[in-house]
Amino acid sequence: MLFSLTTQELMERPDLWEAVHRLRYKIFVEEMGWTDLDRPDGLEIDQFDHDEAEHHLVIRNGELAGYQRMLPTTRPHLLTDVLTDLYEGTPPSGPRVWELTRYAVAPGFRDGKRGVSTVGTELIAGFVEWGLKRNVNQVIIEFEPMWVLRALQLHFLATPLGYQRTYGNQQVVATLLTFSEHTLEVVRQRRNHFPPVLMRGYPGQLGLRQAS
Amino acid sequence: MAKGGSGIYHRYEKQKQHGVDVAMSMFDRTLEYIDQLQHANTASAVCERLLGVTSNFGLTALMAGTVPQPGTPRGQQKDHVLLCDWPGEWLERYVARNYVDHDPVVSHMKQLQAPFQWREASQAIVIDKSSDEVMGDAREFKLRDGLAFPLVTLDGQIVMVSLGGESVELSDVEFGMVSLVSTYAIGRAMQLHTMAGKVVDHIELTPRERECLQWAAVGKSEWEISQILGISEHTSEKHLLNAKSKLGAANRVQAVAEAIRRGYIS
Numbered sequence: 001m002l003f004s005l006t007t008q009e010l011m012e013r014p015d016l017w018e019a020v021h022r023l024r025y026k027i028f029v030e031e032m033g034w035t036d037l038d039r040p041d042g043l044e045i046d047q048f049d050h051d052e053a054e055h056h057l058v059i060r061n062g063e064l065a066g067y068q069r070m071l072p073t074t075r076p077h078l079l080t081d082v083l084t085d086l087y088e089g090t091p092p093s094g095p096r097v098w099e100l101t102r103y104a105v106a107p108g109f110r111d112g113k114r115g116v117s118t119v120g121t122e123l124i125a126g127f128v129e130w131g132l133k134r135n136v137n138q139v140i141i142e143f144e145p146m147w148v149l150r151a152l153q154l155h156f157l158a159t160p161l162g163y164q165r166t167y168g169n170q171q172v173v174a175t176l177l178t179f180s181e182h183t184l185e186v187v188r189q190r191r192n193h194f195p196p197v198l199m200r201g202y203p204g205q206l207g208l209r210q211a212s
Numbered sequence: 213m214a215k216g217g218s219g220i221y222h223r224y225e226k227q228k229q230h231g232v233d234v235a236m237s238m239f240d241r242t243l244e245y246i247d248q249l250q251h252a253n254t255a256s257a258v259c260e261r262l263l264g265v266t267s268n269f270g271l272t273a274l275m276a277g278t279v280p281q282p283g284t285p286r287g288q289q290k291d292h293v294l295l296c297d298w299p300g301e302w303l304e305r306y307v308a309r310n311y312v313d314h315d316p317v318v319s320h321m322k323q324l325q326a327p328f329q330w331r332e333a334s335q336a337i338v339i340d341k342s343s344d345e346v347m348g349d350a351r352e353f354k355l356r357d358g359l360a361f362p363l364v365t366l367d368g369q370i371v372m373v374s375l376g377g378e379s380v381e382l383s384d385v386e387f388g389m390v391s392l393v394s395t396y397a398i399g400r401a402m403q404l405h406t407m408a409g410k411v412v413d414h415i416e417l418t419p420r421e422r423e424c425l426q427w428a429a430v431g432k433s434e435w436e437i438s439q440i441l442g443i444s445e446h447t448s449e450k451h452l453l454n455a456k457s458k459l460g461a462a463n464r465v466q467a468v469a470e471a472i473r474r475g476y477i478s
Contacts (some may be wrong), residue, residue: 149364
């Protein structure tokens with residue numbers, strides 16, 4: 001189950017808001033070592049958690065299992081403001097292009113060492129469903145080059161936006177992914193799960209397992 | 213593949229300072245190659261286009277696939293191959309002599325899981341007699357040096373890409389371009405692979421098509437089937453033709469055989 005919430009909606013649910021920023025801290029500051037984002041309160045928050053951002057939360061058994069943040073390209077975003085050496089020429093923008101940032105799977109929900117977990121693919125199915133619903137068909141992602149092959153396996157049309165760079169001990173390449181209903185079909189087939197993952201409304205209180 | 217080759221970026225920075233044009237035109241060319249690759253419709257077209265790029269740097273031969281476990285029977289080794297444009301005789305010898313189990317490039321990849329040049333592999337590994345033989349034999353086929361790098365699939369499988377040639381000359385920036393273009397080539401090959409698989413695996417027969425096939429399997433003619441099912445002869449013929457084309461069969465006999473094999477009828 002994936003819920004898409006605006007920053008405002010997220011703030012109305014302090015339990016979710018805290019879980020989101022705590023997970024982001026755990027993954028991006030503690031695991032990836034992005035020390036620029038370090039804060040004493042153990043929450044990771046930046047200037048892009050603004051009114052127009054959309055937060056995607058995957059909930060499993062009353063826990064925040066996965067997260068990603070969608071940013072409109074009609075105003076400054078990571079590629080244009082922070083990761084400016086990742087593109088050549090003019091980066092794509094417009095109402096149908098969003099930027100996907102802070103893709104994260106909580107440690108307890110990673111399956112294998114190298115493969116993509118079911119929470120990981122649910123995030124992917126989620127942003128494709130979300131995009132197709134609101135007439136968005138392209139996302140910009142700054143990811144490790146190994147994701148290029150995975151994106152192609154899922155039948156995204158991929159285009160690099162610049163050269164790959166090294167940040168710390170990681171390589172990153174900015175890539176534009178274009179998707180359609182066909183992509184969604186392939187993603188669902190790969191997951192062997194066909195119903196929509198994108199839910200309306202809010203998840204239940206965190207920490208409460210749903211009675212089954 | 214996140215490790216190794218951080219020098220790529222320093223050199224690139226310098227190039228950018230000297231003139232944006234040099235770097236820019238190289239990037240545009242990369243985009244063009246990638247676009248061509250995404251429009252290739254067969255594995256051999258993908259190979260040809262990829263080698264069209266890499267041969268500028270002396271890389272004229274290509275092998276890409278998942279690495280078989282040691283001791284995999286020769287007959288199954290070919291199933292691991294995604295893209296292959298090796299000299300034909302070399303490929304035959306490689307399979308016939310089971311070189312995959314002794315190839316230092318393959319063993320180095322298993323250990324390192326990062327990009328490297330072939331010559332590093334020969335140096336890194338305690339050369340046993342057979343691995344020496346593999347590299348010596350490769351040289352006979354004008355494969356003197358090359359580079360190899362790993363890619364990781366959705367299920368966490370490692371695909372090894374190995375490109376070779378007589379003399380390999382490429383800067384770090386060019387290596388970055390070759391590995392990126394190769395990633396797109398492998399991605400395209402995998403797309404073509406699943407698309408081909410889908411044609412074969414995803415068949416839905418309607419209940420009527422199944423019924424007609426079931427009666428055809430016991431030797432009934434179109435007219436007889438139409439009488440049994442209470443439909444026109446023309447309709448029963450149409451159901452059988454549809455079923456035949458869905459099953460990719462050349463004639464009715466093959467359609468029946470294929471439907472039984474797949475368990476649609478018994």
